[in-house]
Amino acid sequence: MLIHSPLNKQLRQTADAPDQTSQHASQHSEFSAEMNGVIPWHYPQVKTPIHRLYELAKAGQWNANTDIPWERDSAAAHFPSSDEGNPLLGFPDYDRLPEAERRRLSWWQHRLEIAELLHGEQAAMLIASQLVSCLPTVEAKLFASTQVADEARHVEFFSRYLHELGGEIPPPSNALMNLIHECVDEPRWDMKFISCQILIESLAMARFQELRQNTRVPVLRFAIDYILRDEARHVRFGVEFLREHLATLDEAALEERSRFVLDNVLRLANSLNIYNRIGLAKGWDLAELRRHLRRYRLQHPELNRQRFRQLTLNMDAVGLLTTAGRTRLERMNLLS
Ligand SMILES: [Fe+2]
Ligand SMILES: [Fe+2]
Numbered sequence: 001m002l003i004h005s006p007l008n009k010q011l012r013q014t015a016d017a018p019d020q021t022s023q024h025a026s027q028h029s030e031f032s033a034e035m036n037g038v039i040p041w042h043y044p045q046v047k048t049p050i051h052r053l054y055e056l057a058k059a060g061q062w063n064a065n066t067d068i069p070w071e072r073d074s075a076a077a078h079f080p081s082s083d084e085g086n087p088l089l090g091f092p093d094y095d096r097l098p099e100a101e102r103r104r105l106s107w108w109q110h111r112l113e114i115a116e117l118l119h120g121e122q123a124a125m126l127i128a129s130q131l132v133s134c135l136p137t138v139e140a141k142l143f144a145s146t147q148v149a150d151e152a153r154h155v156e157f158f159s160r161y162l163h164e165l166g167g168e169i170p171p172p173s174n175a176l177m178n179l180i181h182e183c184v185d186e187p188r189w190d191m192k193f194i195s196c197q198i199l200i201e202s203l204a205m206a207r208f209q210e211l212r213q214n215t216r217v218p219v220l221r222f223a224i225d226y227i228l229r230d231e232a233r234h235v236r237f238g239v240e241f242l243r244e245h246l247a248t249l250d251e252a253a254l255e256e257r258s259r260f261v262l263d264n265v266l267r268l269a270n271s272l273n274i275y276n277r278i279g280l281a282k283g284w285d286l287a288e289l290r291r292h293l294r295r296y297r298l299q300h301p302e303l304n305r306q307r308f309r310q311l312t313l314n315m316d317a318v319g320l321l322t323t324a325g326r327t328r329l330e331r332m333n334l335l336s
Helices: 006-013 020-024 049-059 099-134 138-165 174-185 189-216 218-246 251-269 273-282 286-299 301-318 323-331
Strands: none
Touching: 006 174, 049 138, 049 218, 099 138, 099 189, 099 273, 099 301, 138 218, 174 189, 174 251, 174 273, 189 218, 189 251, 189 301, 218 301, 251 301, 251 323, 273 286, 286 301
16 A cells, blocks of 8 residues: 655655666565474563563553654655765766766665665564564563564554655665574574674664664654664663573684674675665676775775674673684774
């Protein structure tokens, strides 16, 4: 169903943006997950930090349909984000485009970025639902159940937002799709937990903060404030719960988990999928575009460091930043 609103009317210009990949993309992907979990028969009444987070979650529920000012006028005549952090700037084929075309492209780029967030939110909802089943304590299961509802709201918000922009919702990038499948298919509860609460949540937090800072779309800025509050609780839950559990593991097991997170960080940091899609649609020289993006990353090391700062802090807080892991992050120039 198409939703009619000022946002929809004003942002329709993005609907006809070229997106060659979505024409052939599959509408879904399948999984078959095995899970190792626990059903505890013990219901402690002790008030722990996780219990307090559960109380905060119950009090902090909001409604993506009625609490968001969907009717608020958007700045559609402008670019969706400020130029800060746009890696296409300085790429000659991009710079020489007329302003109207750059604006159209920016809205398309925006749609691709928001679609990645939407697919990430759906993954978080899915994994959180698996965590309700397999986490080892009742208290953790209760909190995870609130996280399922939180992530459902985030899916609801971003999917409605994209529908109002118009056009098809682009499929996830390969890097994100692989990460989602790896997390969903992983049978061990703690690996699943680390993927969701440390890796996905920390990266999402950083991305939301960046978006909050750069966006020129009022409704997005408004919703991100709500979403960030939810995500902060999820990250806190991950850190509280994992710190104790990881302290019980031996060095080899810890190293395996640290390596798992960093392998995925490396893949995501090098992911060029969004810009590849744009370059492909525009007929740009992709090798030249990749060189430009690499140069841009080297010239702006703070952007990636900012993006991964929350993650490294959280890895450190739970004991996942091993000596080998730290060395690897330094080599990747991702340590602040
Ligand atoms: Fe979320
Ligand atoms: Fe979350």
